[in-house]
Amino acid sequence: MKKHFIACCMIGLCAGSLIACNDFENPAIPYDEAPEAPETLTPPSIDPSWDLVMMPDEGGQAPCVFVYKDKKYDALFTRTLGWNGGDGVLTTALPDGNVFWSFNDSFYGVVDGETRARGACSFPRNSLMIQKGATIAAGQESDDDLVWLADYVQTSDPDAERYYQARTHIRHPKASLSDEQIAIGEIDQDYCYWAGDAVVYDDPARGKILQMLWTGVEPGALKNIDGCLREYSLEGQPGDGQYMSVLSTDYNFKSDGLAYGSTMFEDEKEGHIYLYTTKQVDLSSRVLVARTETLDLGSPWSYYIRDVSGDYQWQSSVPTDDEMERSYITTDSGSMPWVFEKDGVYYMCMEAFPFGRDIYIYRSETPYGPFTDRTLLFTLPATLDKLGNPYPQRWYMINLHPALSRQGELVFSTNSDPNNFWDNFNRVGSADFYRPFFFRVYNWEHVFDTDTDEEEETPAETTPDAAE
Numbered sequence: 001m002k003k004h005f006i007a008c009c010m011i012g013l014c015a016g017s018l019i020a021c022n023d024f025e026n027p028a029i030p031y032d033e034a035p036e037a038p039e040t041l042t043p044p045s046i047d048p049s050w051d052l053v054m055m056p057d058e059g060g061q062a063p064c065v066f067v068y069k070d071k072k073y074d075a076l077f078t079r080t081l082g083w084n085g086g087d088g089v090l091t092t093a094l095p096d097g098n099v100f101w102s103f104n105d106s107f108y109g110v111v112d113g114e115t116r117a118r119g120a121c122s123f124p125r126n127s128l129m130i131q132k133g134a135t136i137a138a139g140q141e142s143d144d145d146l147v148w149l150a151d152y153v154q155t156s157d158p159d160a161e162r163y164y165q166a167r168t169h170i171r172h173p174k175a176s177l178s179d180e181q182i183a184i185g186e187i188d189q190d191y192c193y194w195a196g197d198a199v200v201y202d203d204p205a206r207g208k209i210l211q212m213l214w215t216g217v218e219p220g221a222l223k224n225i226d227g228c229l230r231e232y233s234l235e236g237q238p239g240d241g242q243y244m245s246v247l248s249t250d251y252n253f254k255s256d257g258l259a260y261g262s263t264m265f266e267d268e269k270e271g272h273i274y275l276y277t278t279k280q281v282d283l284s285s286r287v288l289v290a291r292t293e294t295l296d297l298g299s300p301w302s303y304y305i306r307d308v309s310g311d312y313q314w315q316s317s318v319p320t321d322d323e324m325e326r327s328y329i330t331t332d333s334g335s336m337p338w339v340f341e342k343d344g345v346y347y348m349c350m351e352a353f354p355f356g357r358d359i360y361i362y363r364s365e366t367p368y369g370p371f372t373d374r375t376l377l378f379t380l381p382a383t384l385d386k387l388g389n390p391y392p393q394r395w396y397m398i399n400l401h402p403a404l405s406r407q408g409e410l411v412f413s414t415n416s417d418p419n420n421f422w423d424n425f426n427r428v429g430s431a432d433f434y435r436p437f438f439f440r441v442y443n444w445e446h447v448f449d450t451d452t453d454e455e456e457e458t459p460a461e462t463t464p465d466a467a468e
Contacts (some may be wrong), residue, residue, distance in 0.1 A: 041314025061378035070438035093403035118431040122165035125192035153185035153340040190219040197207025226255035329369030338400035355394035392416030
């Protein structure tokens, strides 16, 4: 089940033959001298094989936390053949111990291993991958354990066109290319789907299946227009043709264009899935929430809406703009709200909006908020660990990965892009834009420890009554 509960799951990972980013160290990036920990704090016990590098405080972080660059995972995604870049980057823990990964716009093709220059690549609008769980648990991760669920154009002739290029996983019904154009490897550049979150559902008739939301995107304006629910089989083994085969696709699922479910939290105790989205107005982006009736994404949804009297309630009708704008569950602006629970407290992490380097943490007594007490968790570095230009245009879609946590730490991936889209190609280090880098934050549980008893009661005092 995808439940954003940070547990002490012992997952040991080691990189395979991939080239690590820090093999191409740019001298302008001072990450090799770890800062000393505060005298009053005890650093976590880190296995050297995990290849974590403590990150200097480049602009602020909570005084109690220890932030590490995860060079092992950075190496795993420093790739030269097939998938070599992509944004989105969401994960879901699967019941067999494997991890499901989804990506939005991706690059498939060939990268020069020495210069990290990305050559001619196709640009699938979404893509999937399975990370095998047996090697994760054993701490023997390698590239061979990443099963890319890609529809490759051709993989047999390195000298022929479209070598290791791939097609989009799920096309939007309004996409305009013909079957003949898709067959030769062309990619839709108009209507497309981008990935929402995914959950595992134990269906009484079909057993455990993966349910995933896809959000339709309008060309040009990049506006959410509709939704899709696709279900996948978890029978068999990764790569056998049955595992992750498509069971059903509802192209007209929640076609309101509101993108609820971009991130989710499964409340197994109460039997709901909470579905989060953000609404952007001018330079503000704040969080809204809906929930399912059961742990089935296909069950009826209700929306947490504040009426004109100021009272919150769950309503079955899709909210209007006016209803949404008075129903935010955060006061502060942010992007990609990730909610998880520990010891009966619900936490939310978000990136500062728009495209900030600061990652904040909030808390609440319920998964539907309000989320208050915004506190800086850590600040992303100003530069990327890469050859060539180390400065991204922006950070975006900073995602949380509970399935990758080894000791209860928070695991984040980043997305970043160059100033010019074409800088993703044919330049030294171009393949290290538009791909994830990873960070682990230890001791986050103590971010609010300095609060007084009175301050700790604040979330309870401000939580609105929810009419069930």
